[in-house]
Amino acid sequence: MDDAHEGPAAGRAHSRSGTRETILSTATRLIQESGVRALTLDKVAAACGIAPSALTHHFASKDELLTALIARRDEVQEARTVTRDMPGREVLRAWVGLSAHNVQDRHMVELFAMVSVAAGAEDHPAHDFFAARYVALTEMLEGSFAQVKESGGLRDGVDPGVAAQQIVALTDGLQVQWMLDPSVDMPTLLRAHLDGQLVDPLDR
């Protein structure tokens, strides 16, 4: 009779991570439907069919929930498009491809942009997470540019570290412009920027 409360620890842990996963999938769906601004913890709880208190047990605030969504999405996108053992040029091509993919998923772009920027504030709970995320992203891209450089594929004077900072910054900044004006063509602008640094154009 007490099984629901007194089951083995493994069972409880499994159910807890199941609830967590349900919350994250539901919140993603709600964001894709109505955007980040409209999302509230109460709406997520209602859509999951759980009590608000059960939700705050997993995510104490909207900030915490949004950060967890981004961490989960990073894993999915990394698996889908960019892997660490990909050749450098393939990583750059995948980066441009990712921006073409993002155009299909406006509310998720808004989520990433809003949380990355909000986390810039030193008092944001995810400040350290995002700082580490940007270091990892920039180092990964620096490695890709360095690999292209080693095989003679970078133009003279292009520094892999600076090129990595630039492509990340351009991507973030073009997203802002695209959100305000959907005619801004992110993939084309990113490809043109990279072609200016590469000996052979990306699509050759």
Place this chain on the structure above:
Amino acid sequence: MDDAHEGPAAGRAHSRSGTRETILSTATRLIQESGVRALTLDKVAAACGIAPSALTHHFASKDELLTALIARRDEVQEARTVTRDMPGREVLRAWVGLSAHNVQDRHMVELFAMVSVAAGAEDHPAHDFFAARYVALTEMLEGSFAQVKESGGLRDGVDPGVAAQQIVALTDGLQVQWMLDPSVDMPTLLRAHLDGQLVDPLDR
């Protein structure tokens, strides 16, 4: 006796705009002290010595107040650094100088970045204001690049319109990286990017 309520319309308008100005200055000071996240309308009202209802008479929401702060700051910065009749190279030099100035004023950078990105959402009250702001900014910079190009100062293949989109995007994106890692040297990276497009380096 009724003067306070029945004074001439001009007097009332003046007092109203005086209160509005006090609210904006106070909110700016509070942001510079404690950041954007910590700001609430109640704190601003308390610091102004007015009732919360008197404040919401001027600004119905935190979003509205933050947007008004940015509109006001735009005017100040435009007057200080960039004017429309400045020669193109001077505008680009002033743009880099502005980023060096912004490093001194972290919380205001956070304000601009957070509100610009939040306004990217189509349901944000300042969406149209920011869309127009980016159009104006990009057109101004496109004009500057075009002027440099006319006098033979741009390298072959650099398009003024694309260059304007790029420098705005790089600036926005580098601000995100700088907020997460203050060792990111925004002015140097912006100058290096522009020098790659100019026949003569910006500081010559």
